[in-house]
Amino acid sequence: MPFAARAAGASAAKNACVPLIVTRDLRKVFRNAKRFPGALGALRGLFSPVYEDRVAVAGLSMEIERGEFIGYIGPNGAGKSTTIKMLTGILVPSAGEVEVAGIVPHRKRRENARNIGVVFGQRTQLYWDLPLVDSFELLRAIYGIPQDRYRRSLDAFIELLEMGDFLRTPVRQLSLGQRMRGDFAAAMLHEPPILYLDEPTIGLDVVAKEAIRTFVARVNREQGTTIILTTHDLADVERLCRRIVLIDHGRAIFDGPIERIKNEYGRERTLVVRFTETTSAPTIPGARLESVEGMTARFVFDRATQRVDRLVREVSDRYSVEDIAIEEPELEGIIRHIYTQGYAGEERSA
């Protein structure tokens, strides 16, 4: 067992029935002085500032149980990072309530900090000029981790994240993938019961991504660590999360298991047919031809109204067929559809 006992913070939430993370009508409005173009505009802004409100989070309510792995997704500017910042206590909400492990984060920032680990993909918490291990030593002092426990978890991270080769290398000489592994270890050295990951796999190659995914999946499974993952890589979500919260314009437009969003949206299936000879403009009643490429044609059909066995029979009756496959929709396609067309399901069904 690579990890030591659960961190102290878990005791903060005495009541097991209460969700670990609760937000109620959480709002954040940024107020910024409006800028006017040109030098005169700058002067005008100096003497009679005009303020502009921008609603980043517009009444978000959600409950997250211990041990969940949440995919927190939404288009650019939807308010994901802003939500995470409020959950960490570094941003004070404009309205609404937020509670993490029984603590209101922005009121007890330091107490809350002991319960959480945070990884920001585009920002590092490591000392840029010092060897990686120096940042870990600082964290040991900050969290007051006893020496033996520190050694044990550091050894575990070195093994799991394969950090042995660059532990003594200055952080600025590390590759992005190596640095991210360092950042993961740094965020989890104190064994927090809650982990916030804000685009942690951004810019990583497929191998590094896979290593990180395997690692977080394992932490969630073996430690019961509650994880909120924000990402634009839906393969991350599909692979790791059981539940997704989809937000747009600061509002949750979907909250539920991945299967449900797939069922609601993924009524369309693709029938991929490979003919034995080149066939131009093949047709099947009840299915729409999407594309033909060489001897392969792709048909789209509605799973709810069309029976697969009938379609297969139709196509093999009409043409000489070598191979048939049915493709399930990918989460990515569904999400793209929702981003562009809007969400049509009932709002925030839990």
Place this chain on the structure above:
Amino acid sequence: MTTFAPYIEYARKAFAREATYRIELIAEIGSVVLRVYLLRSLWTALYAHNAAPTGLPLHSMITYTTVALLMSLVLEVDGTRVIREKLREGGIAVDLMKPIVVPFAYFSDGIGQTLLHAAAIVPSLLFALLLVRIDVPSLPVLAIFCCSLALGYGVNFFVNFLMNGVAFWTLETFGLQLIVRWISDLLSGQILPLSFFPGWFGRAVFALPFAAIYSTPLLVYVGIIPPAKWAAALAVQAAWLAATAGASFLLWRAASRRVVVQGG
């Protein structure tokens, strides 16, 4: 916050980090020695033409400027500059997400930097002694000088803290920074003994916190503040320390409620 361990570690890491900028430190030593030479030439020329105010003999004047330059090696460390930088880039988030009192961490970081730069005093002094001769006062004077310097260090930290803390309200503080820097260089007594300023202006500069940074320790060193006035001079410094620390505390309390973390 129950222990000092995190803050001691912050200081150690800052020391190690600064130590990686070796060239910068060497350049700093060179610059101090160069300025010692230039100011010696300047004062010698001015005194030769009797253009300088009297009351301080030439060798005391040279002692004053040389010691001031050596002091600047530690007093020019600005442990709170990171506030401004981290606010602009959003890096402050990382510090705020730790179970630490953030200003304490920055203070400790400053101490770590200072300790490394303090090491540069020794070679600077040795090189300077090749160019100038400075007076070395008696042991009690040196002891009081060190106390006064420590108080001045504290005032300097909090003045910087207040200045950089303005970034919580307006992210662009460079202009302000420049002006305050200018004023503080002149009015802290780093370049010129404040006793040179005439009339009401001369009295007014002593009523500013800047005088508590360089002037008081230096005037103790060269003996313009006699032993009878030591207690009063250090009390004024302590009062400024309390005032600037109190103001910093209030600023931080107000700021942490409105901090906006950029980026993400």
